[in-house]
Amino acid sequence: MAPTKADLEAARNATIEDVLGPGLDVLFCGINPSLYSAATGHHFARPGNRFWPALHLSGLVPRRLAPSEQRLLPSYGLGITNIATRATARADELDPEELRVGGERLVRLVAEVRPRVLAIAGVSAYRVAFARPAARIGPQEETIGGTALWVLPNPSGLNAHWRLEAIAAEMARLRPPEA
Numbered sequence: 001m002a003p004t005k006a007d008l009e010a011a012r013n014a015t016i017e018d019v020l021g022p023g024l025d026v027l028f029c030g031i032n033p034s035l036y037s038a039a040t041g042h043h044f045a046r047p048g049n050r051f052w053p054a055l056h057l058s059g060l061v062p063r064r065l066a067p068s069e070q071r072l073l074p075s076y077g078l079g080i081t082n083i084a085t086r087a088t089a090r091a092d093e094l095d096p097e098e099l100r101v102g103g104e105r106l107v108r109l110v111a112e113v114r115p116r117v118l119a120i121a122g123v124s125a126y127r128v129a130f131a132r133p134a135a136r137i138g139p140q141e142e143t144i145g146g147t148a149l150w151v152l153p154n155p156s157g158l159n160a161h162w163r164l165e166a167i168a169a170e171m172a173r174l175r176p177p178e179a
Contacts, residue, residue, distance in 0.1 A: 002047075003039035011038035011087050018081040019043065020113055021074025026060070026174050027115035029106060030082045031091045031099075031125040031154065038087030042067035043080040048157030050164050051121070057168035059175060077176070081109060083120070083129050091156075096128050103129030110144045117174055118147050122154040137170060150174060 003011070016033050028051075036046040044051035045067035056064040061076050073079055083102035084094050106129070110118055120126045127135050132142075140149040152170050153162040 003036060007039045008035040011035045012089070013086045014038040015085045015087070016041050016043065018079065018109070019070050019073050020079045020081070023077065024074065024079045024113060024115035025077035025176050026117045026119050027079045027081060027110065027113060029118060029120045030080065031122040032082050032084035032094055033087040035087050035089050040067065042070055044155065046157075049155055050157065050167055051155040054155055054164055054168040054171050057165065058171035060171060079113070079115065081106065083125055091122070091125065099125055099129040107144055110147050115147055116176065117150055118144055119150045119152050119174055121152045123151050126151050
């Protein structure tokens with residue numbers, strides 16, 4: 001059942017748990033939880049968000065998962081976190097300092113979890129959080145403690161100039177090399 005308007009308002013500034021596990025190939029990182037995600041407790045949960053369909057189309061998971069199935073991700077070598085932890089109606093409600101502090105938290109988390117790749121979904125937030133104003137979508141030259149860093153398009157439905165197939169193609173580039 002979809003959250004009510006009251007549920008969404010009650011979710012403002014709430015946080016949701018990271019989805020983590022040992023030996024992650026890819027740790028996906030959103031900008032911050034939407035009110036819808038915070039109300040449901042599931043990452044990328046807002047209808048119209050293209051994360052879950054793109055994840056399936058990329059070949060990183062064998063079928064389309066629902067946001068409520070996020071706990072299955074570590075069994076596929078995947079996890080999810082966010083740069084900023086508090087839920088907002090729109091990402092532009094976050095101030096630059098929140099993104100910078102979130103970037104510092106992310107560095108600590110990556111050092112602890114040690115994924116093969118950190119994939120940040122949102123180039124504008126990445127630019128602010130890591131002081132990389134010229135960053136572009138794709139692999140980054142820098143690493144975080146030896147973890148490869150990749151910037152993906154934001155899968156939000158508000159990011160209309162990136163089509164689902166193009167987001168999935170960027171995600172597909174994250175697949176581990178065949179042994």
